[in-house]
Amino acid sequence: MGDDCVLCTAERVTPWHFEDEQCWVADCLVCGTPMVVWRTHGLPEAELEGSLLDRLAGIAAARYGDGGFWIDPVRRRIPDHWHAHARPAGGFFDVDREQPRWFQQAGEGSE
Numbered sequence: 001m002g003d004d005c006v007l008c009t010a011e012r013v014t015p016w017h018f019e020d021e022q023c024w025v026a027d028c029l030v031c032g033t034p035m036v037v038w039r040t041h042g043l044p045e046a047e048l049e050g051s052l053l054d055r056l057a058g059i060a061a062a063r064y065g066d067g068g069f070w071i072d073p074v075r076r077r078i079p080d081h082w083h084a085h086a087r088p089a090g091g092f093f094d095v096d097r098e099q100p101r102w103f104q105q106a107g108e109g110s111e
């Protein structure tokens with residue numbers, strides 16, 4: 001765990017949707033989609049990872065509807081602290097968020 005890891009410090013700069021002793025779910029500061037974060041700095045075992053993703057899926061279904069989202073497990077900015085995004089179907093950023101120009105030009109997701 002390091003002071004420079006934004007997922008460890010877990011500052012509440014965006015709306016939080018859920019939290020328990022294992023994880024928390026909040027809107028991602030970068031892309032505005034719900035993001036689940038393991039409270040431990042590192043990578044969980046597959047079984048735990050599945051249950052964490054279940055929590056995220058439940059919140060994403062309430063927001064985007066069943067089948068209206070996809071789970072993005074790629075950790076682009078912080079590869080060593082487990083987290084995952086739920087993104088709207090066919091999109092990368094939240095539908096209510098204006099997409100930055102660099103993203104439209106790049107044409108693919110790269111936070």
Ligand SMILES: [Zn+2]
Binds near residue numbers: 008
């Ligand atoms: Zn961390």
Ligand SMILES: [Zn+2]
Binds near residue numbers: 028031
């Ligand atoms: Zn994000």
